[in-house]
Amino acid sequence: EVQLVESGGGLVQPGGSLRLSCxxxxxxxxxxxxxxxxxxxxxxxxxxxxIRQDGDEKWYVDSVQGRFTISRDNAKNLVFLQMNSLRxxxxxxxxxxxxxxxxxxxxxxxxxxxxxx
Amino acid sequence: xxxxxxxxxxxxxxxxxRVTITCRASQGVSNWLAWFQQKPGKAxxxxxYAISRLQSGVPSRFSGSGSETDFxxxxxxxxxxxxxTYYCQQTxxxxxxxxxxxxxxxx
Numbered sequence: 001e002v003q004l005v006e007s008g009g010g011l012v013q014p015g016g017s018l019r020l021s022c023x024x025x026x027x028x029x030x031x032x033x034x035x036x037x038x039x040x041x042x043x044x045x046x047x048x049x050x051i052r053q054d055g056d057e058k059w060y061v062d063s064v065q066g067r068f069t070i071s072r073d074n075a076k077n078l079v080f081l082q083m084n085s086l087r088x089x090x091x092x093x094x095x096x097x098x099x100x101x102x103x104x105x106x107x108x109x110x111x112x113x114x115x116x117x
Numbered sequence: 118x119x120x121x122x123x124x125x126x127x128x129x130x131x132x133x134x135r136v137t138i139t140c141r142a143s144q145g146v147s148n149w150l151a152w153f154q155q156k157p158g159k160a161x162x163x164x165x166y167a168i169s170r171l172q173s174g175v176p177s178r179f180s181g182s183g184s185e186t187d188f189x190x191x192x193x194x195x196x197x198x199x200x201x202t203y204y205c206q207q208t209x210x211x212x213x214x215x216x217x218x219x220x221x222x223x224x
Binding site for chain 1: 123127149151153161162163166167172178204206211212213214215216217218
């Protein structure tokens with residue numbers, strides 16, 4: 001069974017940093033693109049970043065480009081989202097998901113990031 | 118970016134009803150169109166991909182149709198567990214974008 005478990009969320013002040021982790025199990029992690037999606041409280045879904053199987057290709061939504069970095073450790077079945085220079089508008093539940101043929105077919109339960117002073 | 122517009126934003130229906138949700142893309146997305154279901158406090162779940170292909174385990178009362186810019190999600194014979202929010206998503210071009218969501222409520 002595919003399982004994705006996010007961790008690392010919490011309360012952080014504007015301008016601060018946070019690193020999210022996503023632990024994958026139940027599939028061959030190194031053969032899939034992985035992605036992060038976020039959902040602000042009471043709002044819709046927004047794609048944030050993607051990373052290729054080998055970690056050498058990464059894509060970001062414009063609003064986080066230069067502030068967020070996605071990475072992965074295939075030996076430990078982990079994907080990370082390093083978030084720097086956080087803003088109030090980054091407040092959201094962050095989900096990691098597996099990408100299967102461009103479709104986000106399995107999602108974690110999400111971790112809440114709150115940016116507030 | 119491709120804009121995805123869903124309608125209606127909310128709909129009320131009864132158990133057993135047939136409901137249709139529409140999604141319009143600002144430009145053609147070929148067959149790179151998916152539908153997700155999200156229940157309160159839970160992660161979205163993939164229902165349909167490639168316009169009309171049911172994800173494993175999804176009941177056959179869910180169906181998808183459409184092409185290029187206009188798509189529909191139909192639920193035939195609503196069940197109590199179907200009351201949720203539904204999102205469409207295109208993955209034809211970067212960035213992948215979602216519709217604003219349609220909240221399906223019990224009448």
